[in-house]
Amino acid sequence: MKDPPVNGTWDVTCPSRRKSGGRGNAFCDRLEGRTAPGIDLFAPVPADALCSAEYDRPATATVAGRWKGRRVDARFDRTNGCETARWGRLRPLLPPAH
Template sequence: MDVLRLARRAGLSLTCLLALMAASGCAQVEPDGQQPTTTASSSSAPSPNPTDPAVDTALTVELYADGTNLSSQYTLSCRGAEPVDSSTVPDAAAACALIEENPAVLAPQRPASQPCTEQYGGPDRAVVTGTHRGNAVETSFTRSNGCAIAEWDVLAPLLGHGGL
C-alpha cells in the first residue's frame, strides 16, 4: 500500500509541476498564426523630460478597445517605483511598482509552441512604447487567448482591465 500511495503522490506532483510550467510560458499568437514580436525602437520611444534626468521609466500606452481604433492614450513616468506627477495612467503607483519589481513584464517571452486555452477576452489591444532604465520598450498585448489574457491581467495597473 505504501508504494502505491507514494506512486500516486509522485504522479500528482508531476501533474501539478507540468501544469505550472505550461501556465508560466503561455504564448500569444496572432490570428494569422504568427507570434507577436517585441522590438526595440528608439525613434518612437518617448524620452524622459530633459529637466528631470532621474526618471527611470517613460512609457506611452495606447489602448484600442475594438482592436483597431485608438480609444485611450496614457503616459507613465516613474522614478524607481514611484510615479512622477505627469503620469496619466489611472493606477500609476501600482504600474510603477510592478515595472520596478518585475521589468520583464514589459518584454514577455512568448514561445510559439506553448499551448494556451482557446478563450477570447475581447478585441482589446494595447501598444506600449518608451524606455525603462535606458532600454527601449515597444510591445503589444491582446486578450486573444488564455495566455494573452493572463499577461494583460498581470499588467492591469498599466493597461487597465480591458473588456470592461
C-alpha cells in the first residue's frame, strides 16, 4: 500500500452536532474527541509562542471546509516543535510525515 502524500490540500466537512441530531461521521467524531472547550484545532500558532527548534520531515498542508458550523481555511507545516504538535492534533486528517 502506498503512503499518502505528505504535502497537499485536505477538505473536511463536519456537520454541527445540532444539525446532525448529535451524529457525525467516524472522522468527525475522532476529530471532536481531540477538542476541548475553547480550543481551536485550526488556529495558527501564536506569533509570540516559544517553540523548540525541533525540525521534523518537511511537510505542508492546507485544510479547507467547515467545522462546527464555521468555515475553515488553515495552513500547516512542520517547521518547529509547535507546528509539529499542531500537525499531530489533526491526525488522522493529516498524514504522518515518514
